[in-house]
Each structure stands twice: as C-alpha cells, then as structure tokens.
Amino acid sequence: xxxxxxxxxxxxxxxxxxxxxxxxxxxxxxxxxxxxxxxxxxxxxxxxxxxxxxxxxxxxxxxxxxxxxxxxxxxxxxxxxxxxxxxxxxxxxxxxxxxxxxxxxxxxxxxxxxxxxxxxxxxxxxxxxxxxxxxxxxxxxxxxxxxxxxxxxxxxxxxxxxxxxxxxxxxxxxxxxxxxxxxxxxxxxxxxxxxxxxxxxxxxxxxxxxxxxxxxxxxxxxxxxxxxxxxxxxxxxxxxxxxxxxxxxxxxxxxxxxxxxxxxxxxxxxxxxxxxxxxxxxxxxxxxxxxxxxxxxxxxxxxxxxxxxxxxxxxxxxxxxxxxxxxxxxxxxxxxxxxxxxxxxxxxxxxxxxxxxxxxxxxxxxxxxxxxxxxxxxxxxxxxxxxxxxxxxxxxxxxxxxxxxxxxxxxxxxxxxxxxxxxxxxxxxxxxxxxxxxxxxxxxxxxxxxxxxxxxxxxxxxxxxxxxxxxxxxxxxxxxxxxxxxxxxxxxxxxxxxxxxxxxxxxxxxxxxxxxxxxxxxxxxxxx
Amino acid sequence: xxxxxxxxxxxxxxxxxxxxxxxxxxxxxxxxxxxxxxxxxxxxxxxxxxxxxxxxxxxxxxxxxxxxxxxxxxxxxxxxxxxxxxxxxxxxxxxxxxxxxxxxxxxxxxx
Numbered sequence: 001x002x003x004x005x006x007x008x009x010x011x012x013x014x015x016x017x018x019x020x021x022x023x024x025x026x027x028x029x030x031x032x033x034x035x036x037x038x039x040x041x042x043x044x045x046x047x048x049x050x051x052x053x054x055x056x057x058x059x060x061x062x063x064x065x066x067x068x069x070x071x072x073x074x075x076x077x078x079x080x081x082x083x084x085x086x087x088x089x090x091x092x093x094x095x096x097x098x099x100x101x102x103x104x105x106x107x108x109x110x111x112x113x114x115x116x117x118x119x120x121x122x123x124x125x126x127x128x129x130x131x132x133x134x135x136x137x138x139x140x141x142x143x144x145x146x147x148x149x150x151x152x153x154x155x156x157x158x159x160x161x162x163x164x165x166x167x168x169x170x171x172x173x174x175x176x177x178x179x180x181x182x183x184x185x186x187x188x189x190x191x192x193x194x195x196x197x198x199x200x201x202x203x204x205x206x207x208x209x210x211x212x213x214x215x216x217x218x219x220x221x222x223x224x225x226x227x228x229x230x231x232x233x234x235x236x237x238x239x240x241x242x243x244x245x246x247x248x249x250x251x252x253x254x255x256x257x258x259x260x261x262x263x264x265x266x267x268x269x270x271x272x273x274x275x276x277x278x279x280x281x282x283x284x285x286x287x288x289x290x291x292x293x294x295x296x297x298x299x300x301x302x303x304x305x306x307x308x309x310x311x312x313x314x315x316x317x318x319x320x321x322x323x324x325x326x327x328x329x330x331x332x333x334x335x336x337x338x339x340x341x342x343x344x345x346x347x348x349x350x351x352x353x354x355x356x357x358x359x360x361x362x363x364x365x366x367x368x369x370x371x372x373x374x375x376x377x378x379x380x381x382x383x384x385x386x387x388x389x390x391x392x393x394x395x396x397x398x399x400x401x402x403x404x405x406x407x408x409x410x411x412x413x414x415x416x417x418x419x420x421x422x423x424x425x426x427x428x429x430x431x432x433x434x435x436x437x438x439x440x441x442x443x444x445x446x447x448x449x450x451x452x453x454x455x456x457x458x459x460x461x462x463x464x465x466x467x468x469x470x471x472x473x474x475x476x477x478x479x480x481x482x483x484x485x486x487x488x489x490x491x492x493x494x495x496x497x498x499x500x501x502x503x504x505x506x507x508x509x510x511x512x513x514x515x516x517x518x519x520x521x522x523x524x525x526x527x528x
Numbered sequence: 529x530x531x532x533x534x535x536x537x538x539x540x541x542x543x544x545x546x547x548x549x550x551x552x553x554x555x556x557x558x559x560x561x562x563x564x565x566x567x568x569x570x571x572x573x574x575x576x577x578x579x580x581x582x583x584x585x586x587x588x589x590x591x592x593x594x595x596x597x598x599x600x601x602x603x604x605x606x607x608x609x610x611x612x613x614x615x616x617x618x619x620x621x622x623x624x625x626x627x628x629x630x631x632x633x634x635x636x637x638x639x
Contacts, residue, residue, distance in 0.1 A: 033596065038630075149638050152605045170613055170616075173613065174616070174620070177617075181624075221635070225628075225631045225632065225635055226628075228631060229624070229628040229631050230624075231624065232627055233620075233624045233627060237620070243619045243620060244610075244620050244622045244623060245617075246609070246616040246620070247616070249609075250611070281548075289635075291634060292631055292634075292635030294634065294635070295630050295631045295634035295635040296631060296632075296635075298630065298634065299627045299630055299631070303623070310604070313600065313601070313604065314601075314604060314605070314609070316590050316593065317590065317594055317605075323603065405561070435536075442593075445590060445593075449590070
C-alpha cells in the first residue's frame, strides 16, 4: 500500500483538536495574547498543511486517498481529495488565516468571550476542510454538523444583543433542518446502494461493484432521486441560494464582520463544492440516473437564476451596510449555482473561479465594512456618512473589493463572470447573459451606494481615528492585491490552477479507480 | 391752475396705481389659495409629489428603479422577506416540493 504524507488529513484533525483545546486554554490561561497566538499558530499550520496537500495532489496527478483508521474503502471512512477539493481547501484555509489575523485587533482587548470565538473559528475550519476532503457521504453529514454548530456559535457571538440572538436562533433552526434533511438523504442512498463511500456510489450506479458492499437493490432511481432532491435542498441552505437564503441575510447583517466574512466566503463554498461533487462527479454520466441528474441540474440552474434576481433587486434598496453585502452574497451565490447547473467543463471552471474570487473580494469588503461599523458604531449608511474619509487606505481597499464584486475590469470578478458568459453562450443561453449583465449593473449601484455614503459624503461628525492598525490593515491589503493579481494575471492563473482543478470534477473514472484499487488490494478475497 | 390740475392728476394716478397694487395683491393671494397649478412640481415633464421632490441625492439613481418595480418590491419584502420564520419555511419547503416534483417528472423516477 502506498503511504502518502497525510498532510491533508492532518489539517482538519489539528483544527478540531485545537478547537476542543481552546476552551481549556481559556480556562487555565487568562491571557488574551496567548489565545490569539494559539489561534494564529493553528490556522497557520492548517494553511501550510492544506498548501502542502494541494502540492501533493498536483504532483500525484490523481486523487489522494487516505484511510482513516486503516479501514479500506468502501468499509471505512476515507478522505479522497482531488485537485478541485485541494485547491478549494487551500483557498478556504488562506481566507480563514487572514480573517484570524484581522480578528486579533478587531475585537477590543476587553471583549468578552474571545476564547469561544476562537473555539468556534477553529471548529468551523475543521468542518469546512473536512466536508471538502472527505470521500464519505455520512462523514459529510458529521462534518456538516461541525460546520453548522460552530456557525451558530459564531453568529451568536455578541450574545448580549437581541438581534444577534434572534439571527442565531433563526440561523440554527434552519441549519438544523438542513442537516436533518441531509441525513434523510443519506439514509435513502444507503438503502438503495448499500454504501456510503462516494467512489462506491459513483461506481455502483455505473455497474462497477466494489468488494464487500455488493449490488444495489430496490428502486435505485427512486433512492437516487430522493437523495438528490434532499441533498440539493440541504446544500443550497448551507450555500444561501434563493429561496433558501433567508437565514444568511440576518446572520451576515448582525454578526461581527469577521464572522460574516467567514460564513459568506468560506462556509457557503462548502455547499457549492458538495453540489458539484454529488451532481457531477458521483452521479453525472451514469445512464441509470441520467434523467434524474439532468432534472437536478435544471433545479440548481433555476435556483441560481432566482438567487441572481433576488440578490440584485433587493441589494440596492437596503440601507444597512452589512445587509447590502449579504444580498450581494446571495447574488454571487446565484452566479456559482447557475454555473454548476450548466455542468460543462467551462461552466465549472467559471464556478470554481468565481467561488475563489468571491471568497477573496467578499472577505475584503466585509473586513473594510467592519472598520467603518466599528468607528461609526452603527451599520446604517445614513448614520456613517463620511466615515471613509477618516480611513483613506481602507476606503481605497473597499473600492477595489466593490469593483471586483461588481465585475469591473481588470479585477478578478470580471474574469470569472466573463468565463460564465462564455459558458452560457456555449450552451446557447444568451438571454441569461443579459440577466447577469443587468444584475451586475444593479449590484454596482448597491456598491456605489456604500462608497457614496462612506466616502463621497462630507463627514457627519468627527469619527476620531478610523484607519485600523497594521494587523487589521495588511490582511486587507493582501486580499486587495489578490483581487488585482487574479484579474490581471487571469490567463495564466486560469490555465495553471483553475482549469485543471475544474476538470477533475468530471474525472469520475479516476475518482473511482484510486479507491477501487485500494479496496481490491486490501479486501482481496473478501466478498459477500 | 396748471399746478392744481397737475396735482389732481398725480393724485388720481397715485390712487389708480395704489388701487392696482391692492388689486394685484388680492389677485395673487386668491391665486395662491385657489390655483391648483402652483404646488404642482414637474420633473422631466412628469408630475411628482412634494415628498418625491425632496429626494435625497443618495437615492437619485435608485428611486426610479424602486418606483418602477414597486409592486415587485412590495411582494418581495412584504410577503416573502418578512423576517418571520414560518414564512421562510413555507417558501423553502415550497422549493423542496417543486424540486422533488421536477425530479419525478423530468427524471422519470416513477417509471
């Protein structure tokens, strides 16, 4: 058996162990600096490991399989990571790392419960990376729970504010429903195919049988149909795609800017990753369920379209800076969902590129908004007029993020939208291009509204020192630089990173093969 | 004699001028009270209300959009984005039912 350095597996494991260690550290060492250092160290280690993991998968040229506890697939839980998952995992770890650095100075020195914030943040990182790396549909449920529960805690961080409690309760009730519905989906696929391993599921509906788990039984089409309908619903709740977007609006609006950035940029991507993984890698191309998958893709496409319309229309009429950004997230989730629904290699490249671009630009704009909200002590645009003039550098960074999100060249958001246009034209869906252009124009109005209020208007009062300290500033500068680099250098970045990673989603044969080889080797002679 | 005639003429002219002045004030006042034209405000040839005329500059680009799509916004904000959990669940489950119906019909699950 080939043994690979388990860097990818270590990343979520270290994150979850540290999440459990954090409250103990908080109890024994009452020093905020120690907590900050601990969280920063762990997120740095996880970033390095996920980066190493991505490099490893690139070198291997095929998906990386790790057996948890030594149990082979399809019996045991395995981590199966292809380039798509590895790249997304690395980007997620990178964003979390920057947000952690920003958070050190964002929260006041006397802020209560910061150790719990770090506990939830590290737990969220474990949930995100685990969901992306795992090769087991039930393990997705477990890590989905980890991700969800930590998200609820993060939304409720300011637990002395009524609006935070309300948002957290709504967020958790809907989230709990989504995870329960996903659990039901898992029971249907297990009842139909007798397996929980992703590679085994993909193999069985293509007539390839792994050792041990045997052949499918019952009405496979019915089982897969239910699995797909319920999974799509649960993942779109996690991603915040309309009409399953309600909970994210309140949550992003009232939670700390770091939390809004994490949920909007990182947690939502998990939903999209799983949608692409299930709909395309596992089920697409299998004749037995072809029409069901096509119907599922149409649903995803329509949901994306609804999300685009809802996000763009409602974004421009908001007056709360975080709520504008929340609707902007719904709008951008719509683009990604639309691209996944098209299910062509070009569209999936657009989806992946937009997931990355949105993660970077949205994190940046939420972090800049955090600076303004903190200085003005309000989220209302009408009551923070001119605050940006006291922080010219932050305002410049915010403008970069806004233009990137609106899809203005030469920033990164423009490139991913351009690829999406190409994918739509390739699929003969030109009218949808017009809808996207119109929605982009509307979103630009929304971003201009923010810029106009915080920078163009004369200051309402003396806001004092608004420009944040270096520890908050340089993560934003890095993100702004990435908005420019990913746009300007997009031809190279697309060829080297995006296209190969997006193509791996369609390489179902490789995905099955690496797991099958291991199963054959380790379970030789074991048959039922 | 000439002086007296001139003085009387000047007096009459003054009286006339004063009378015209008083009349003009009266007319203006009654015009302000009775006329329907003065409070009307026009923008781009369209009548707009006084409230709309006091539009904040920050809403300059979005108000037209909001007015045109008012019925849509009323539905989106008043019926769907109510902030009430039960309403949200209604729309979300409607989406689930529609999703499953599409899968049954297009996916031919029953067959």
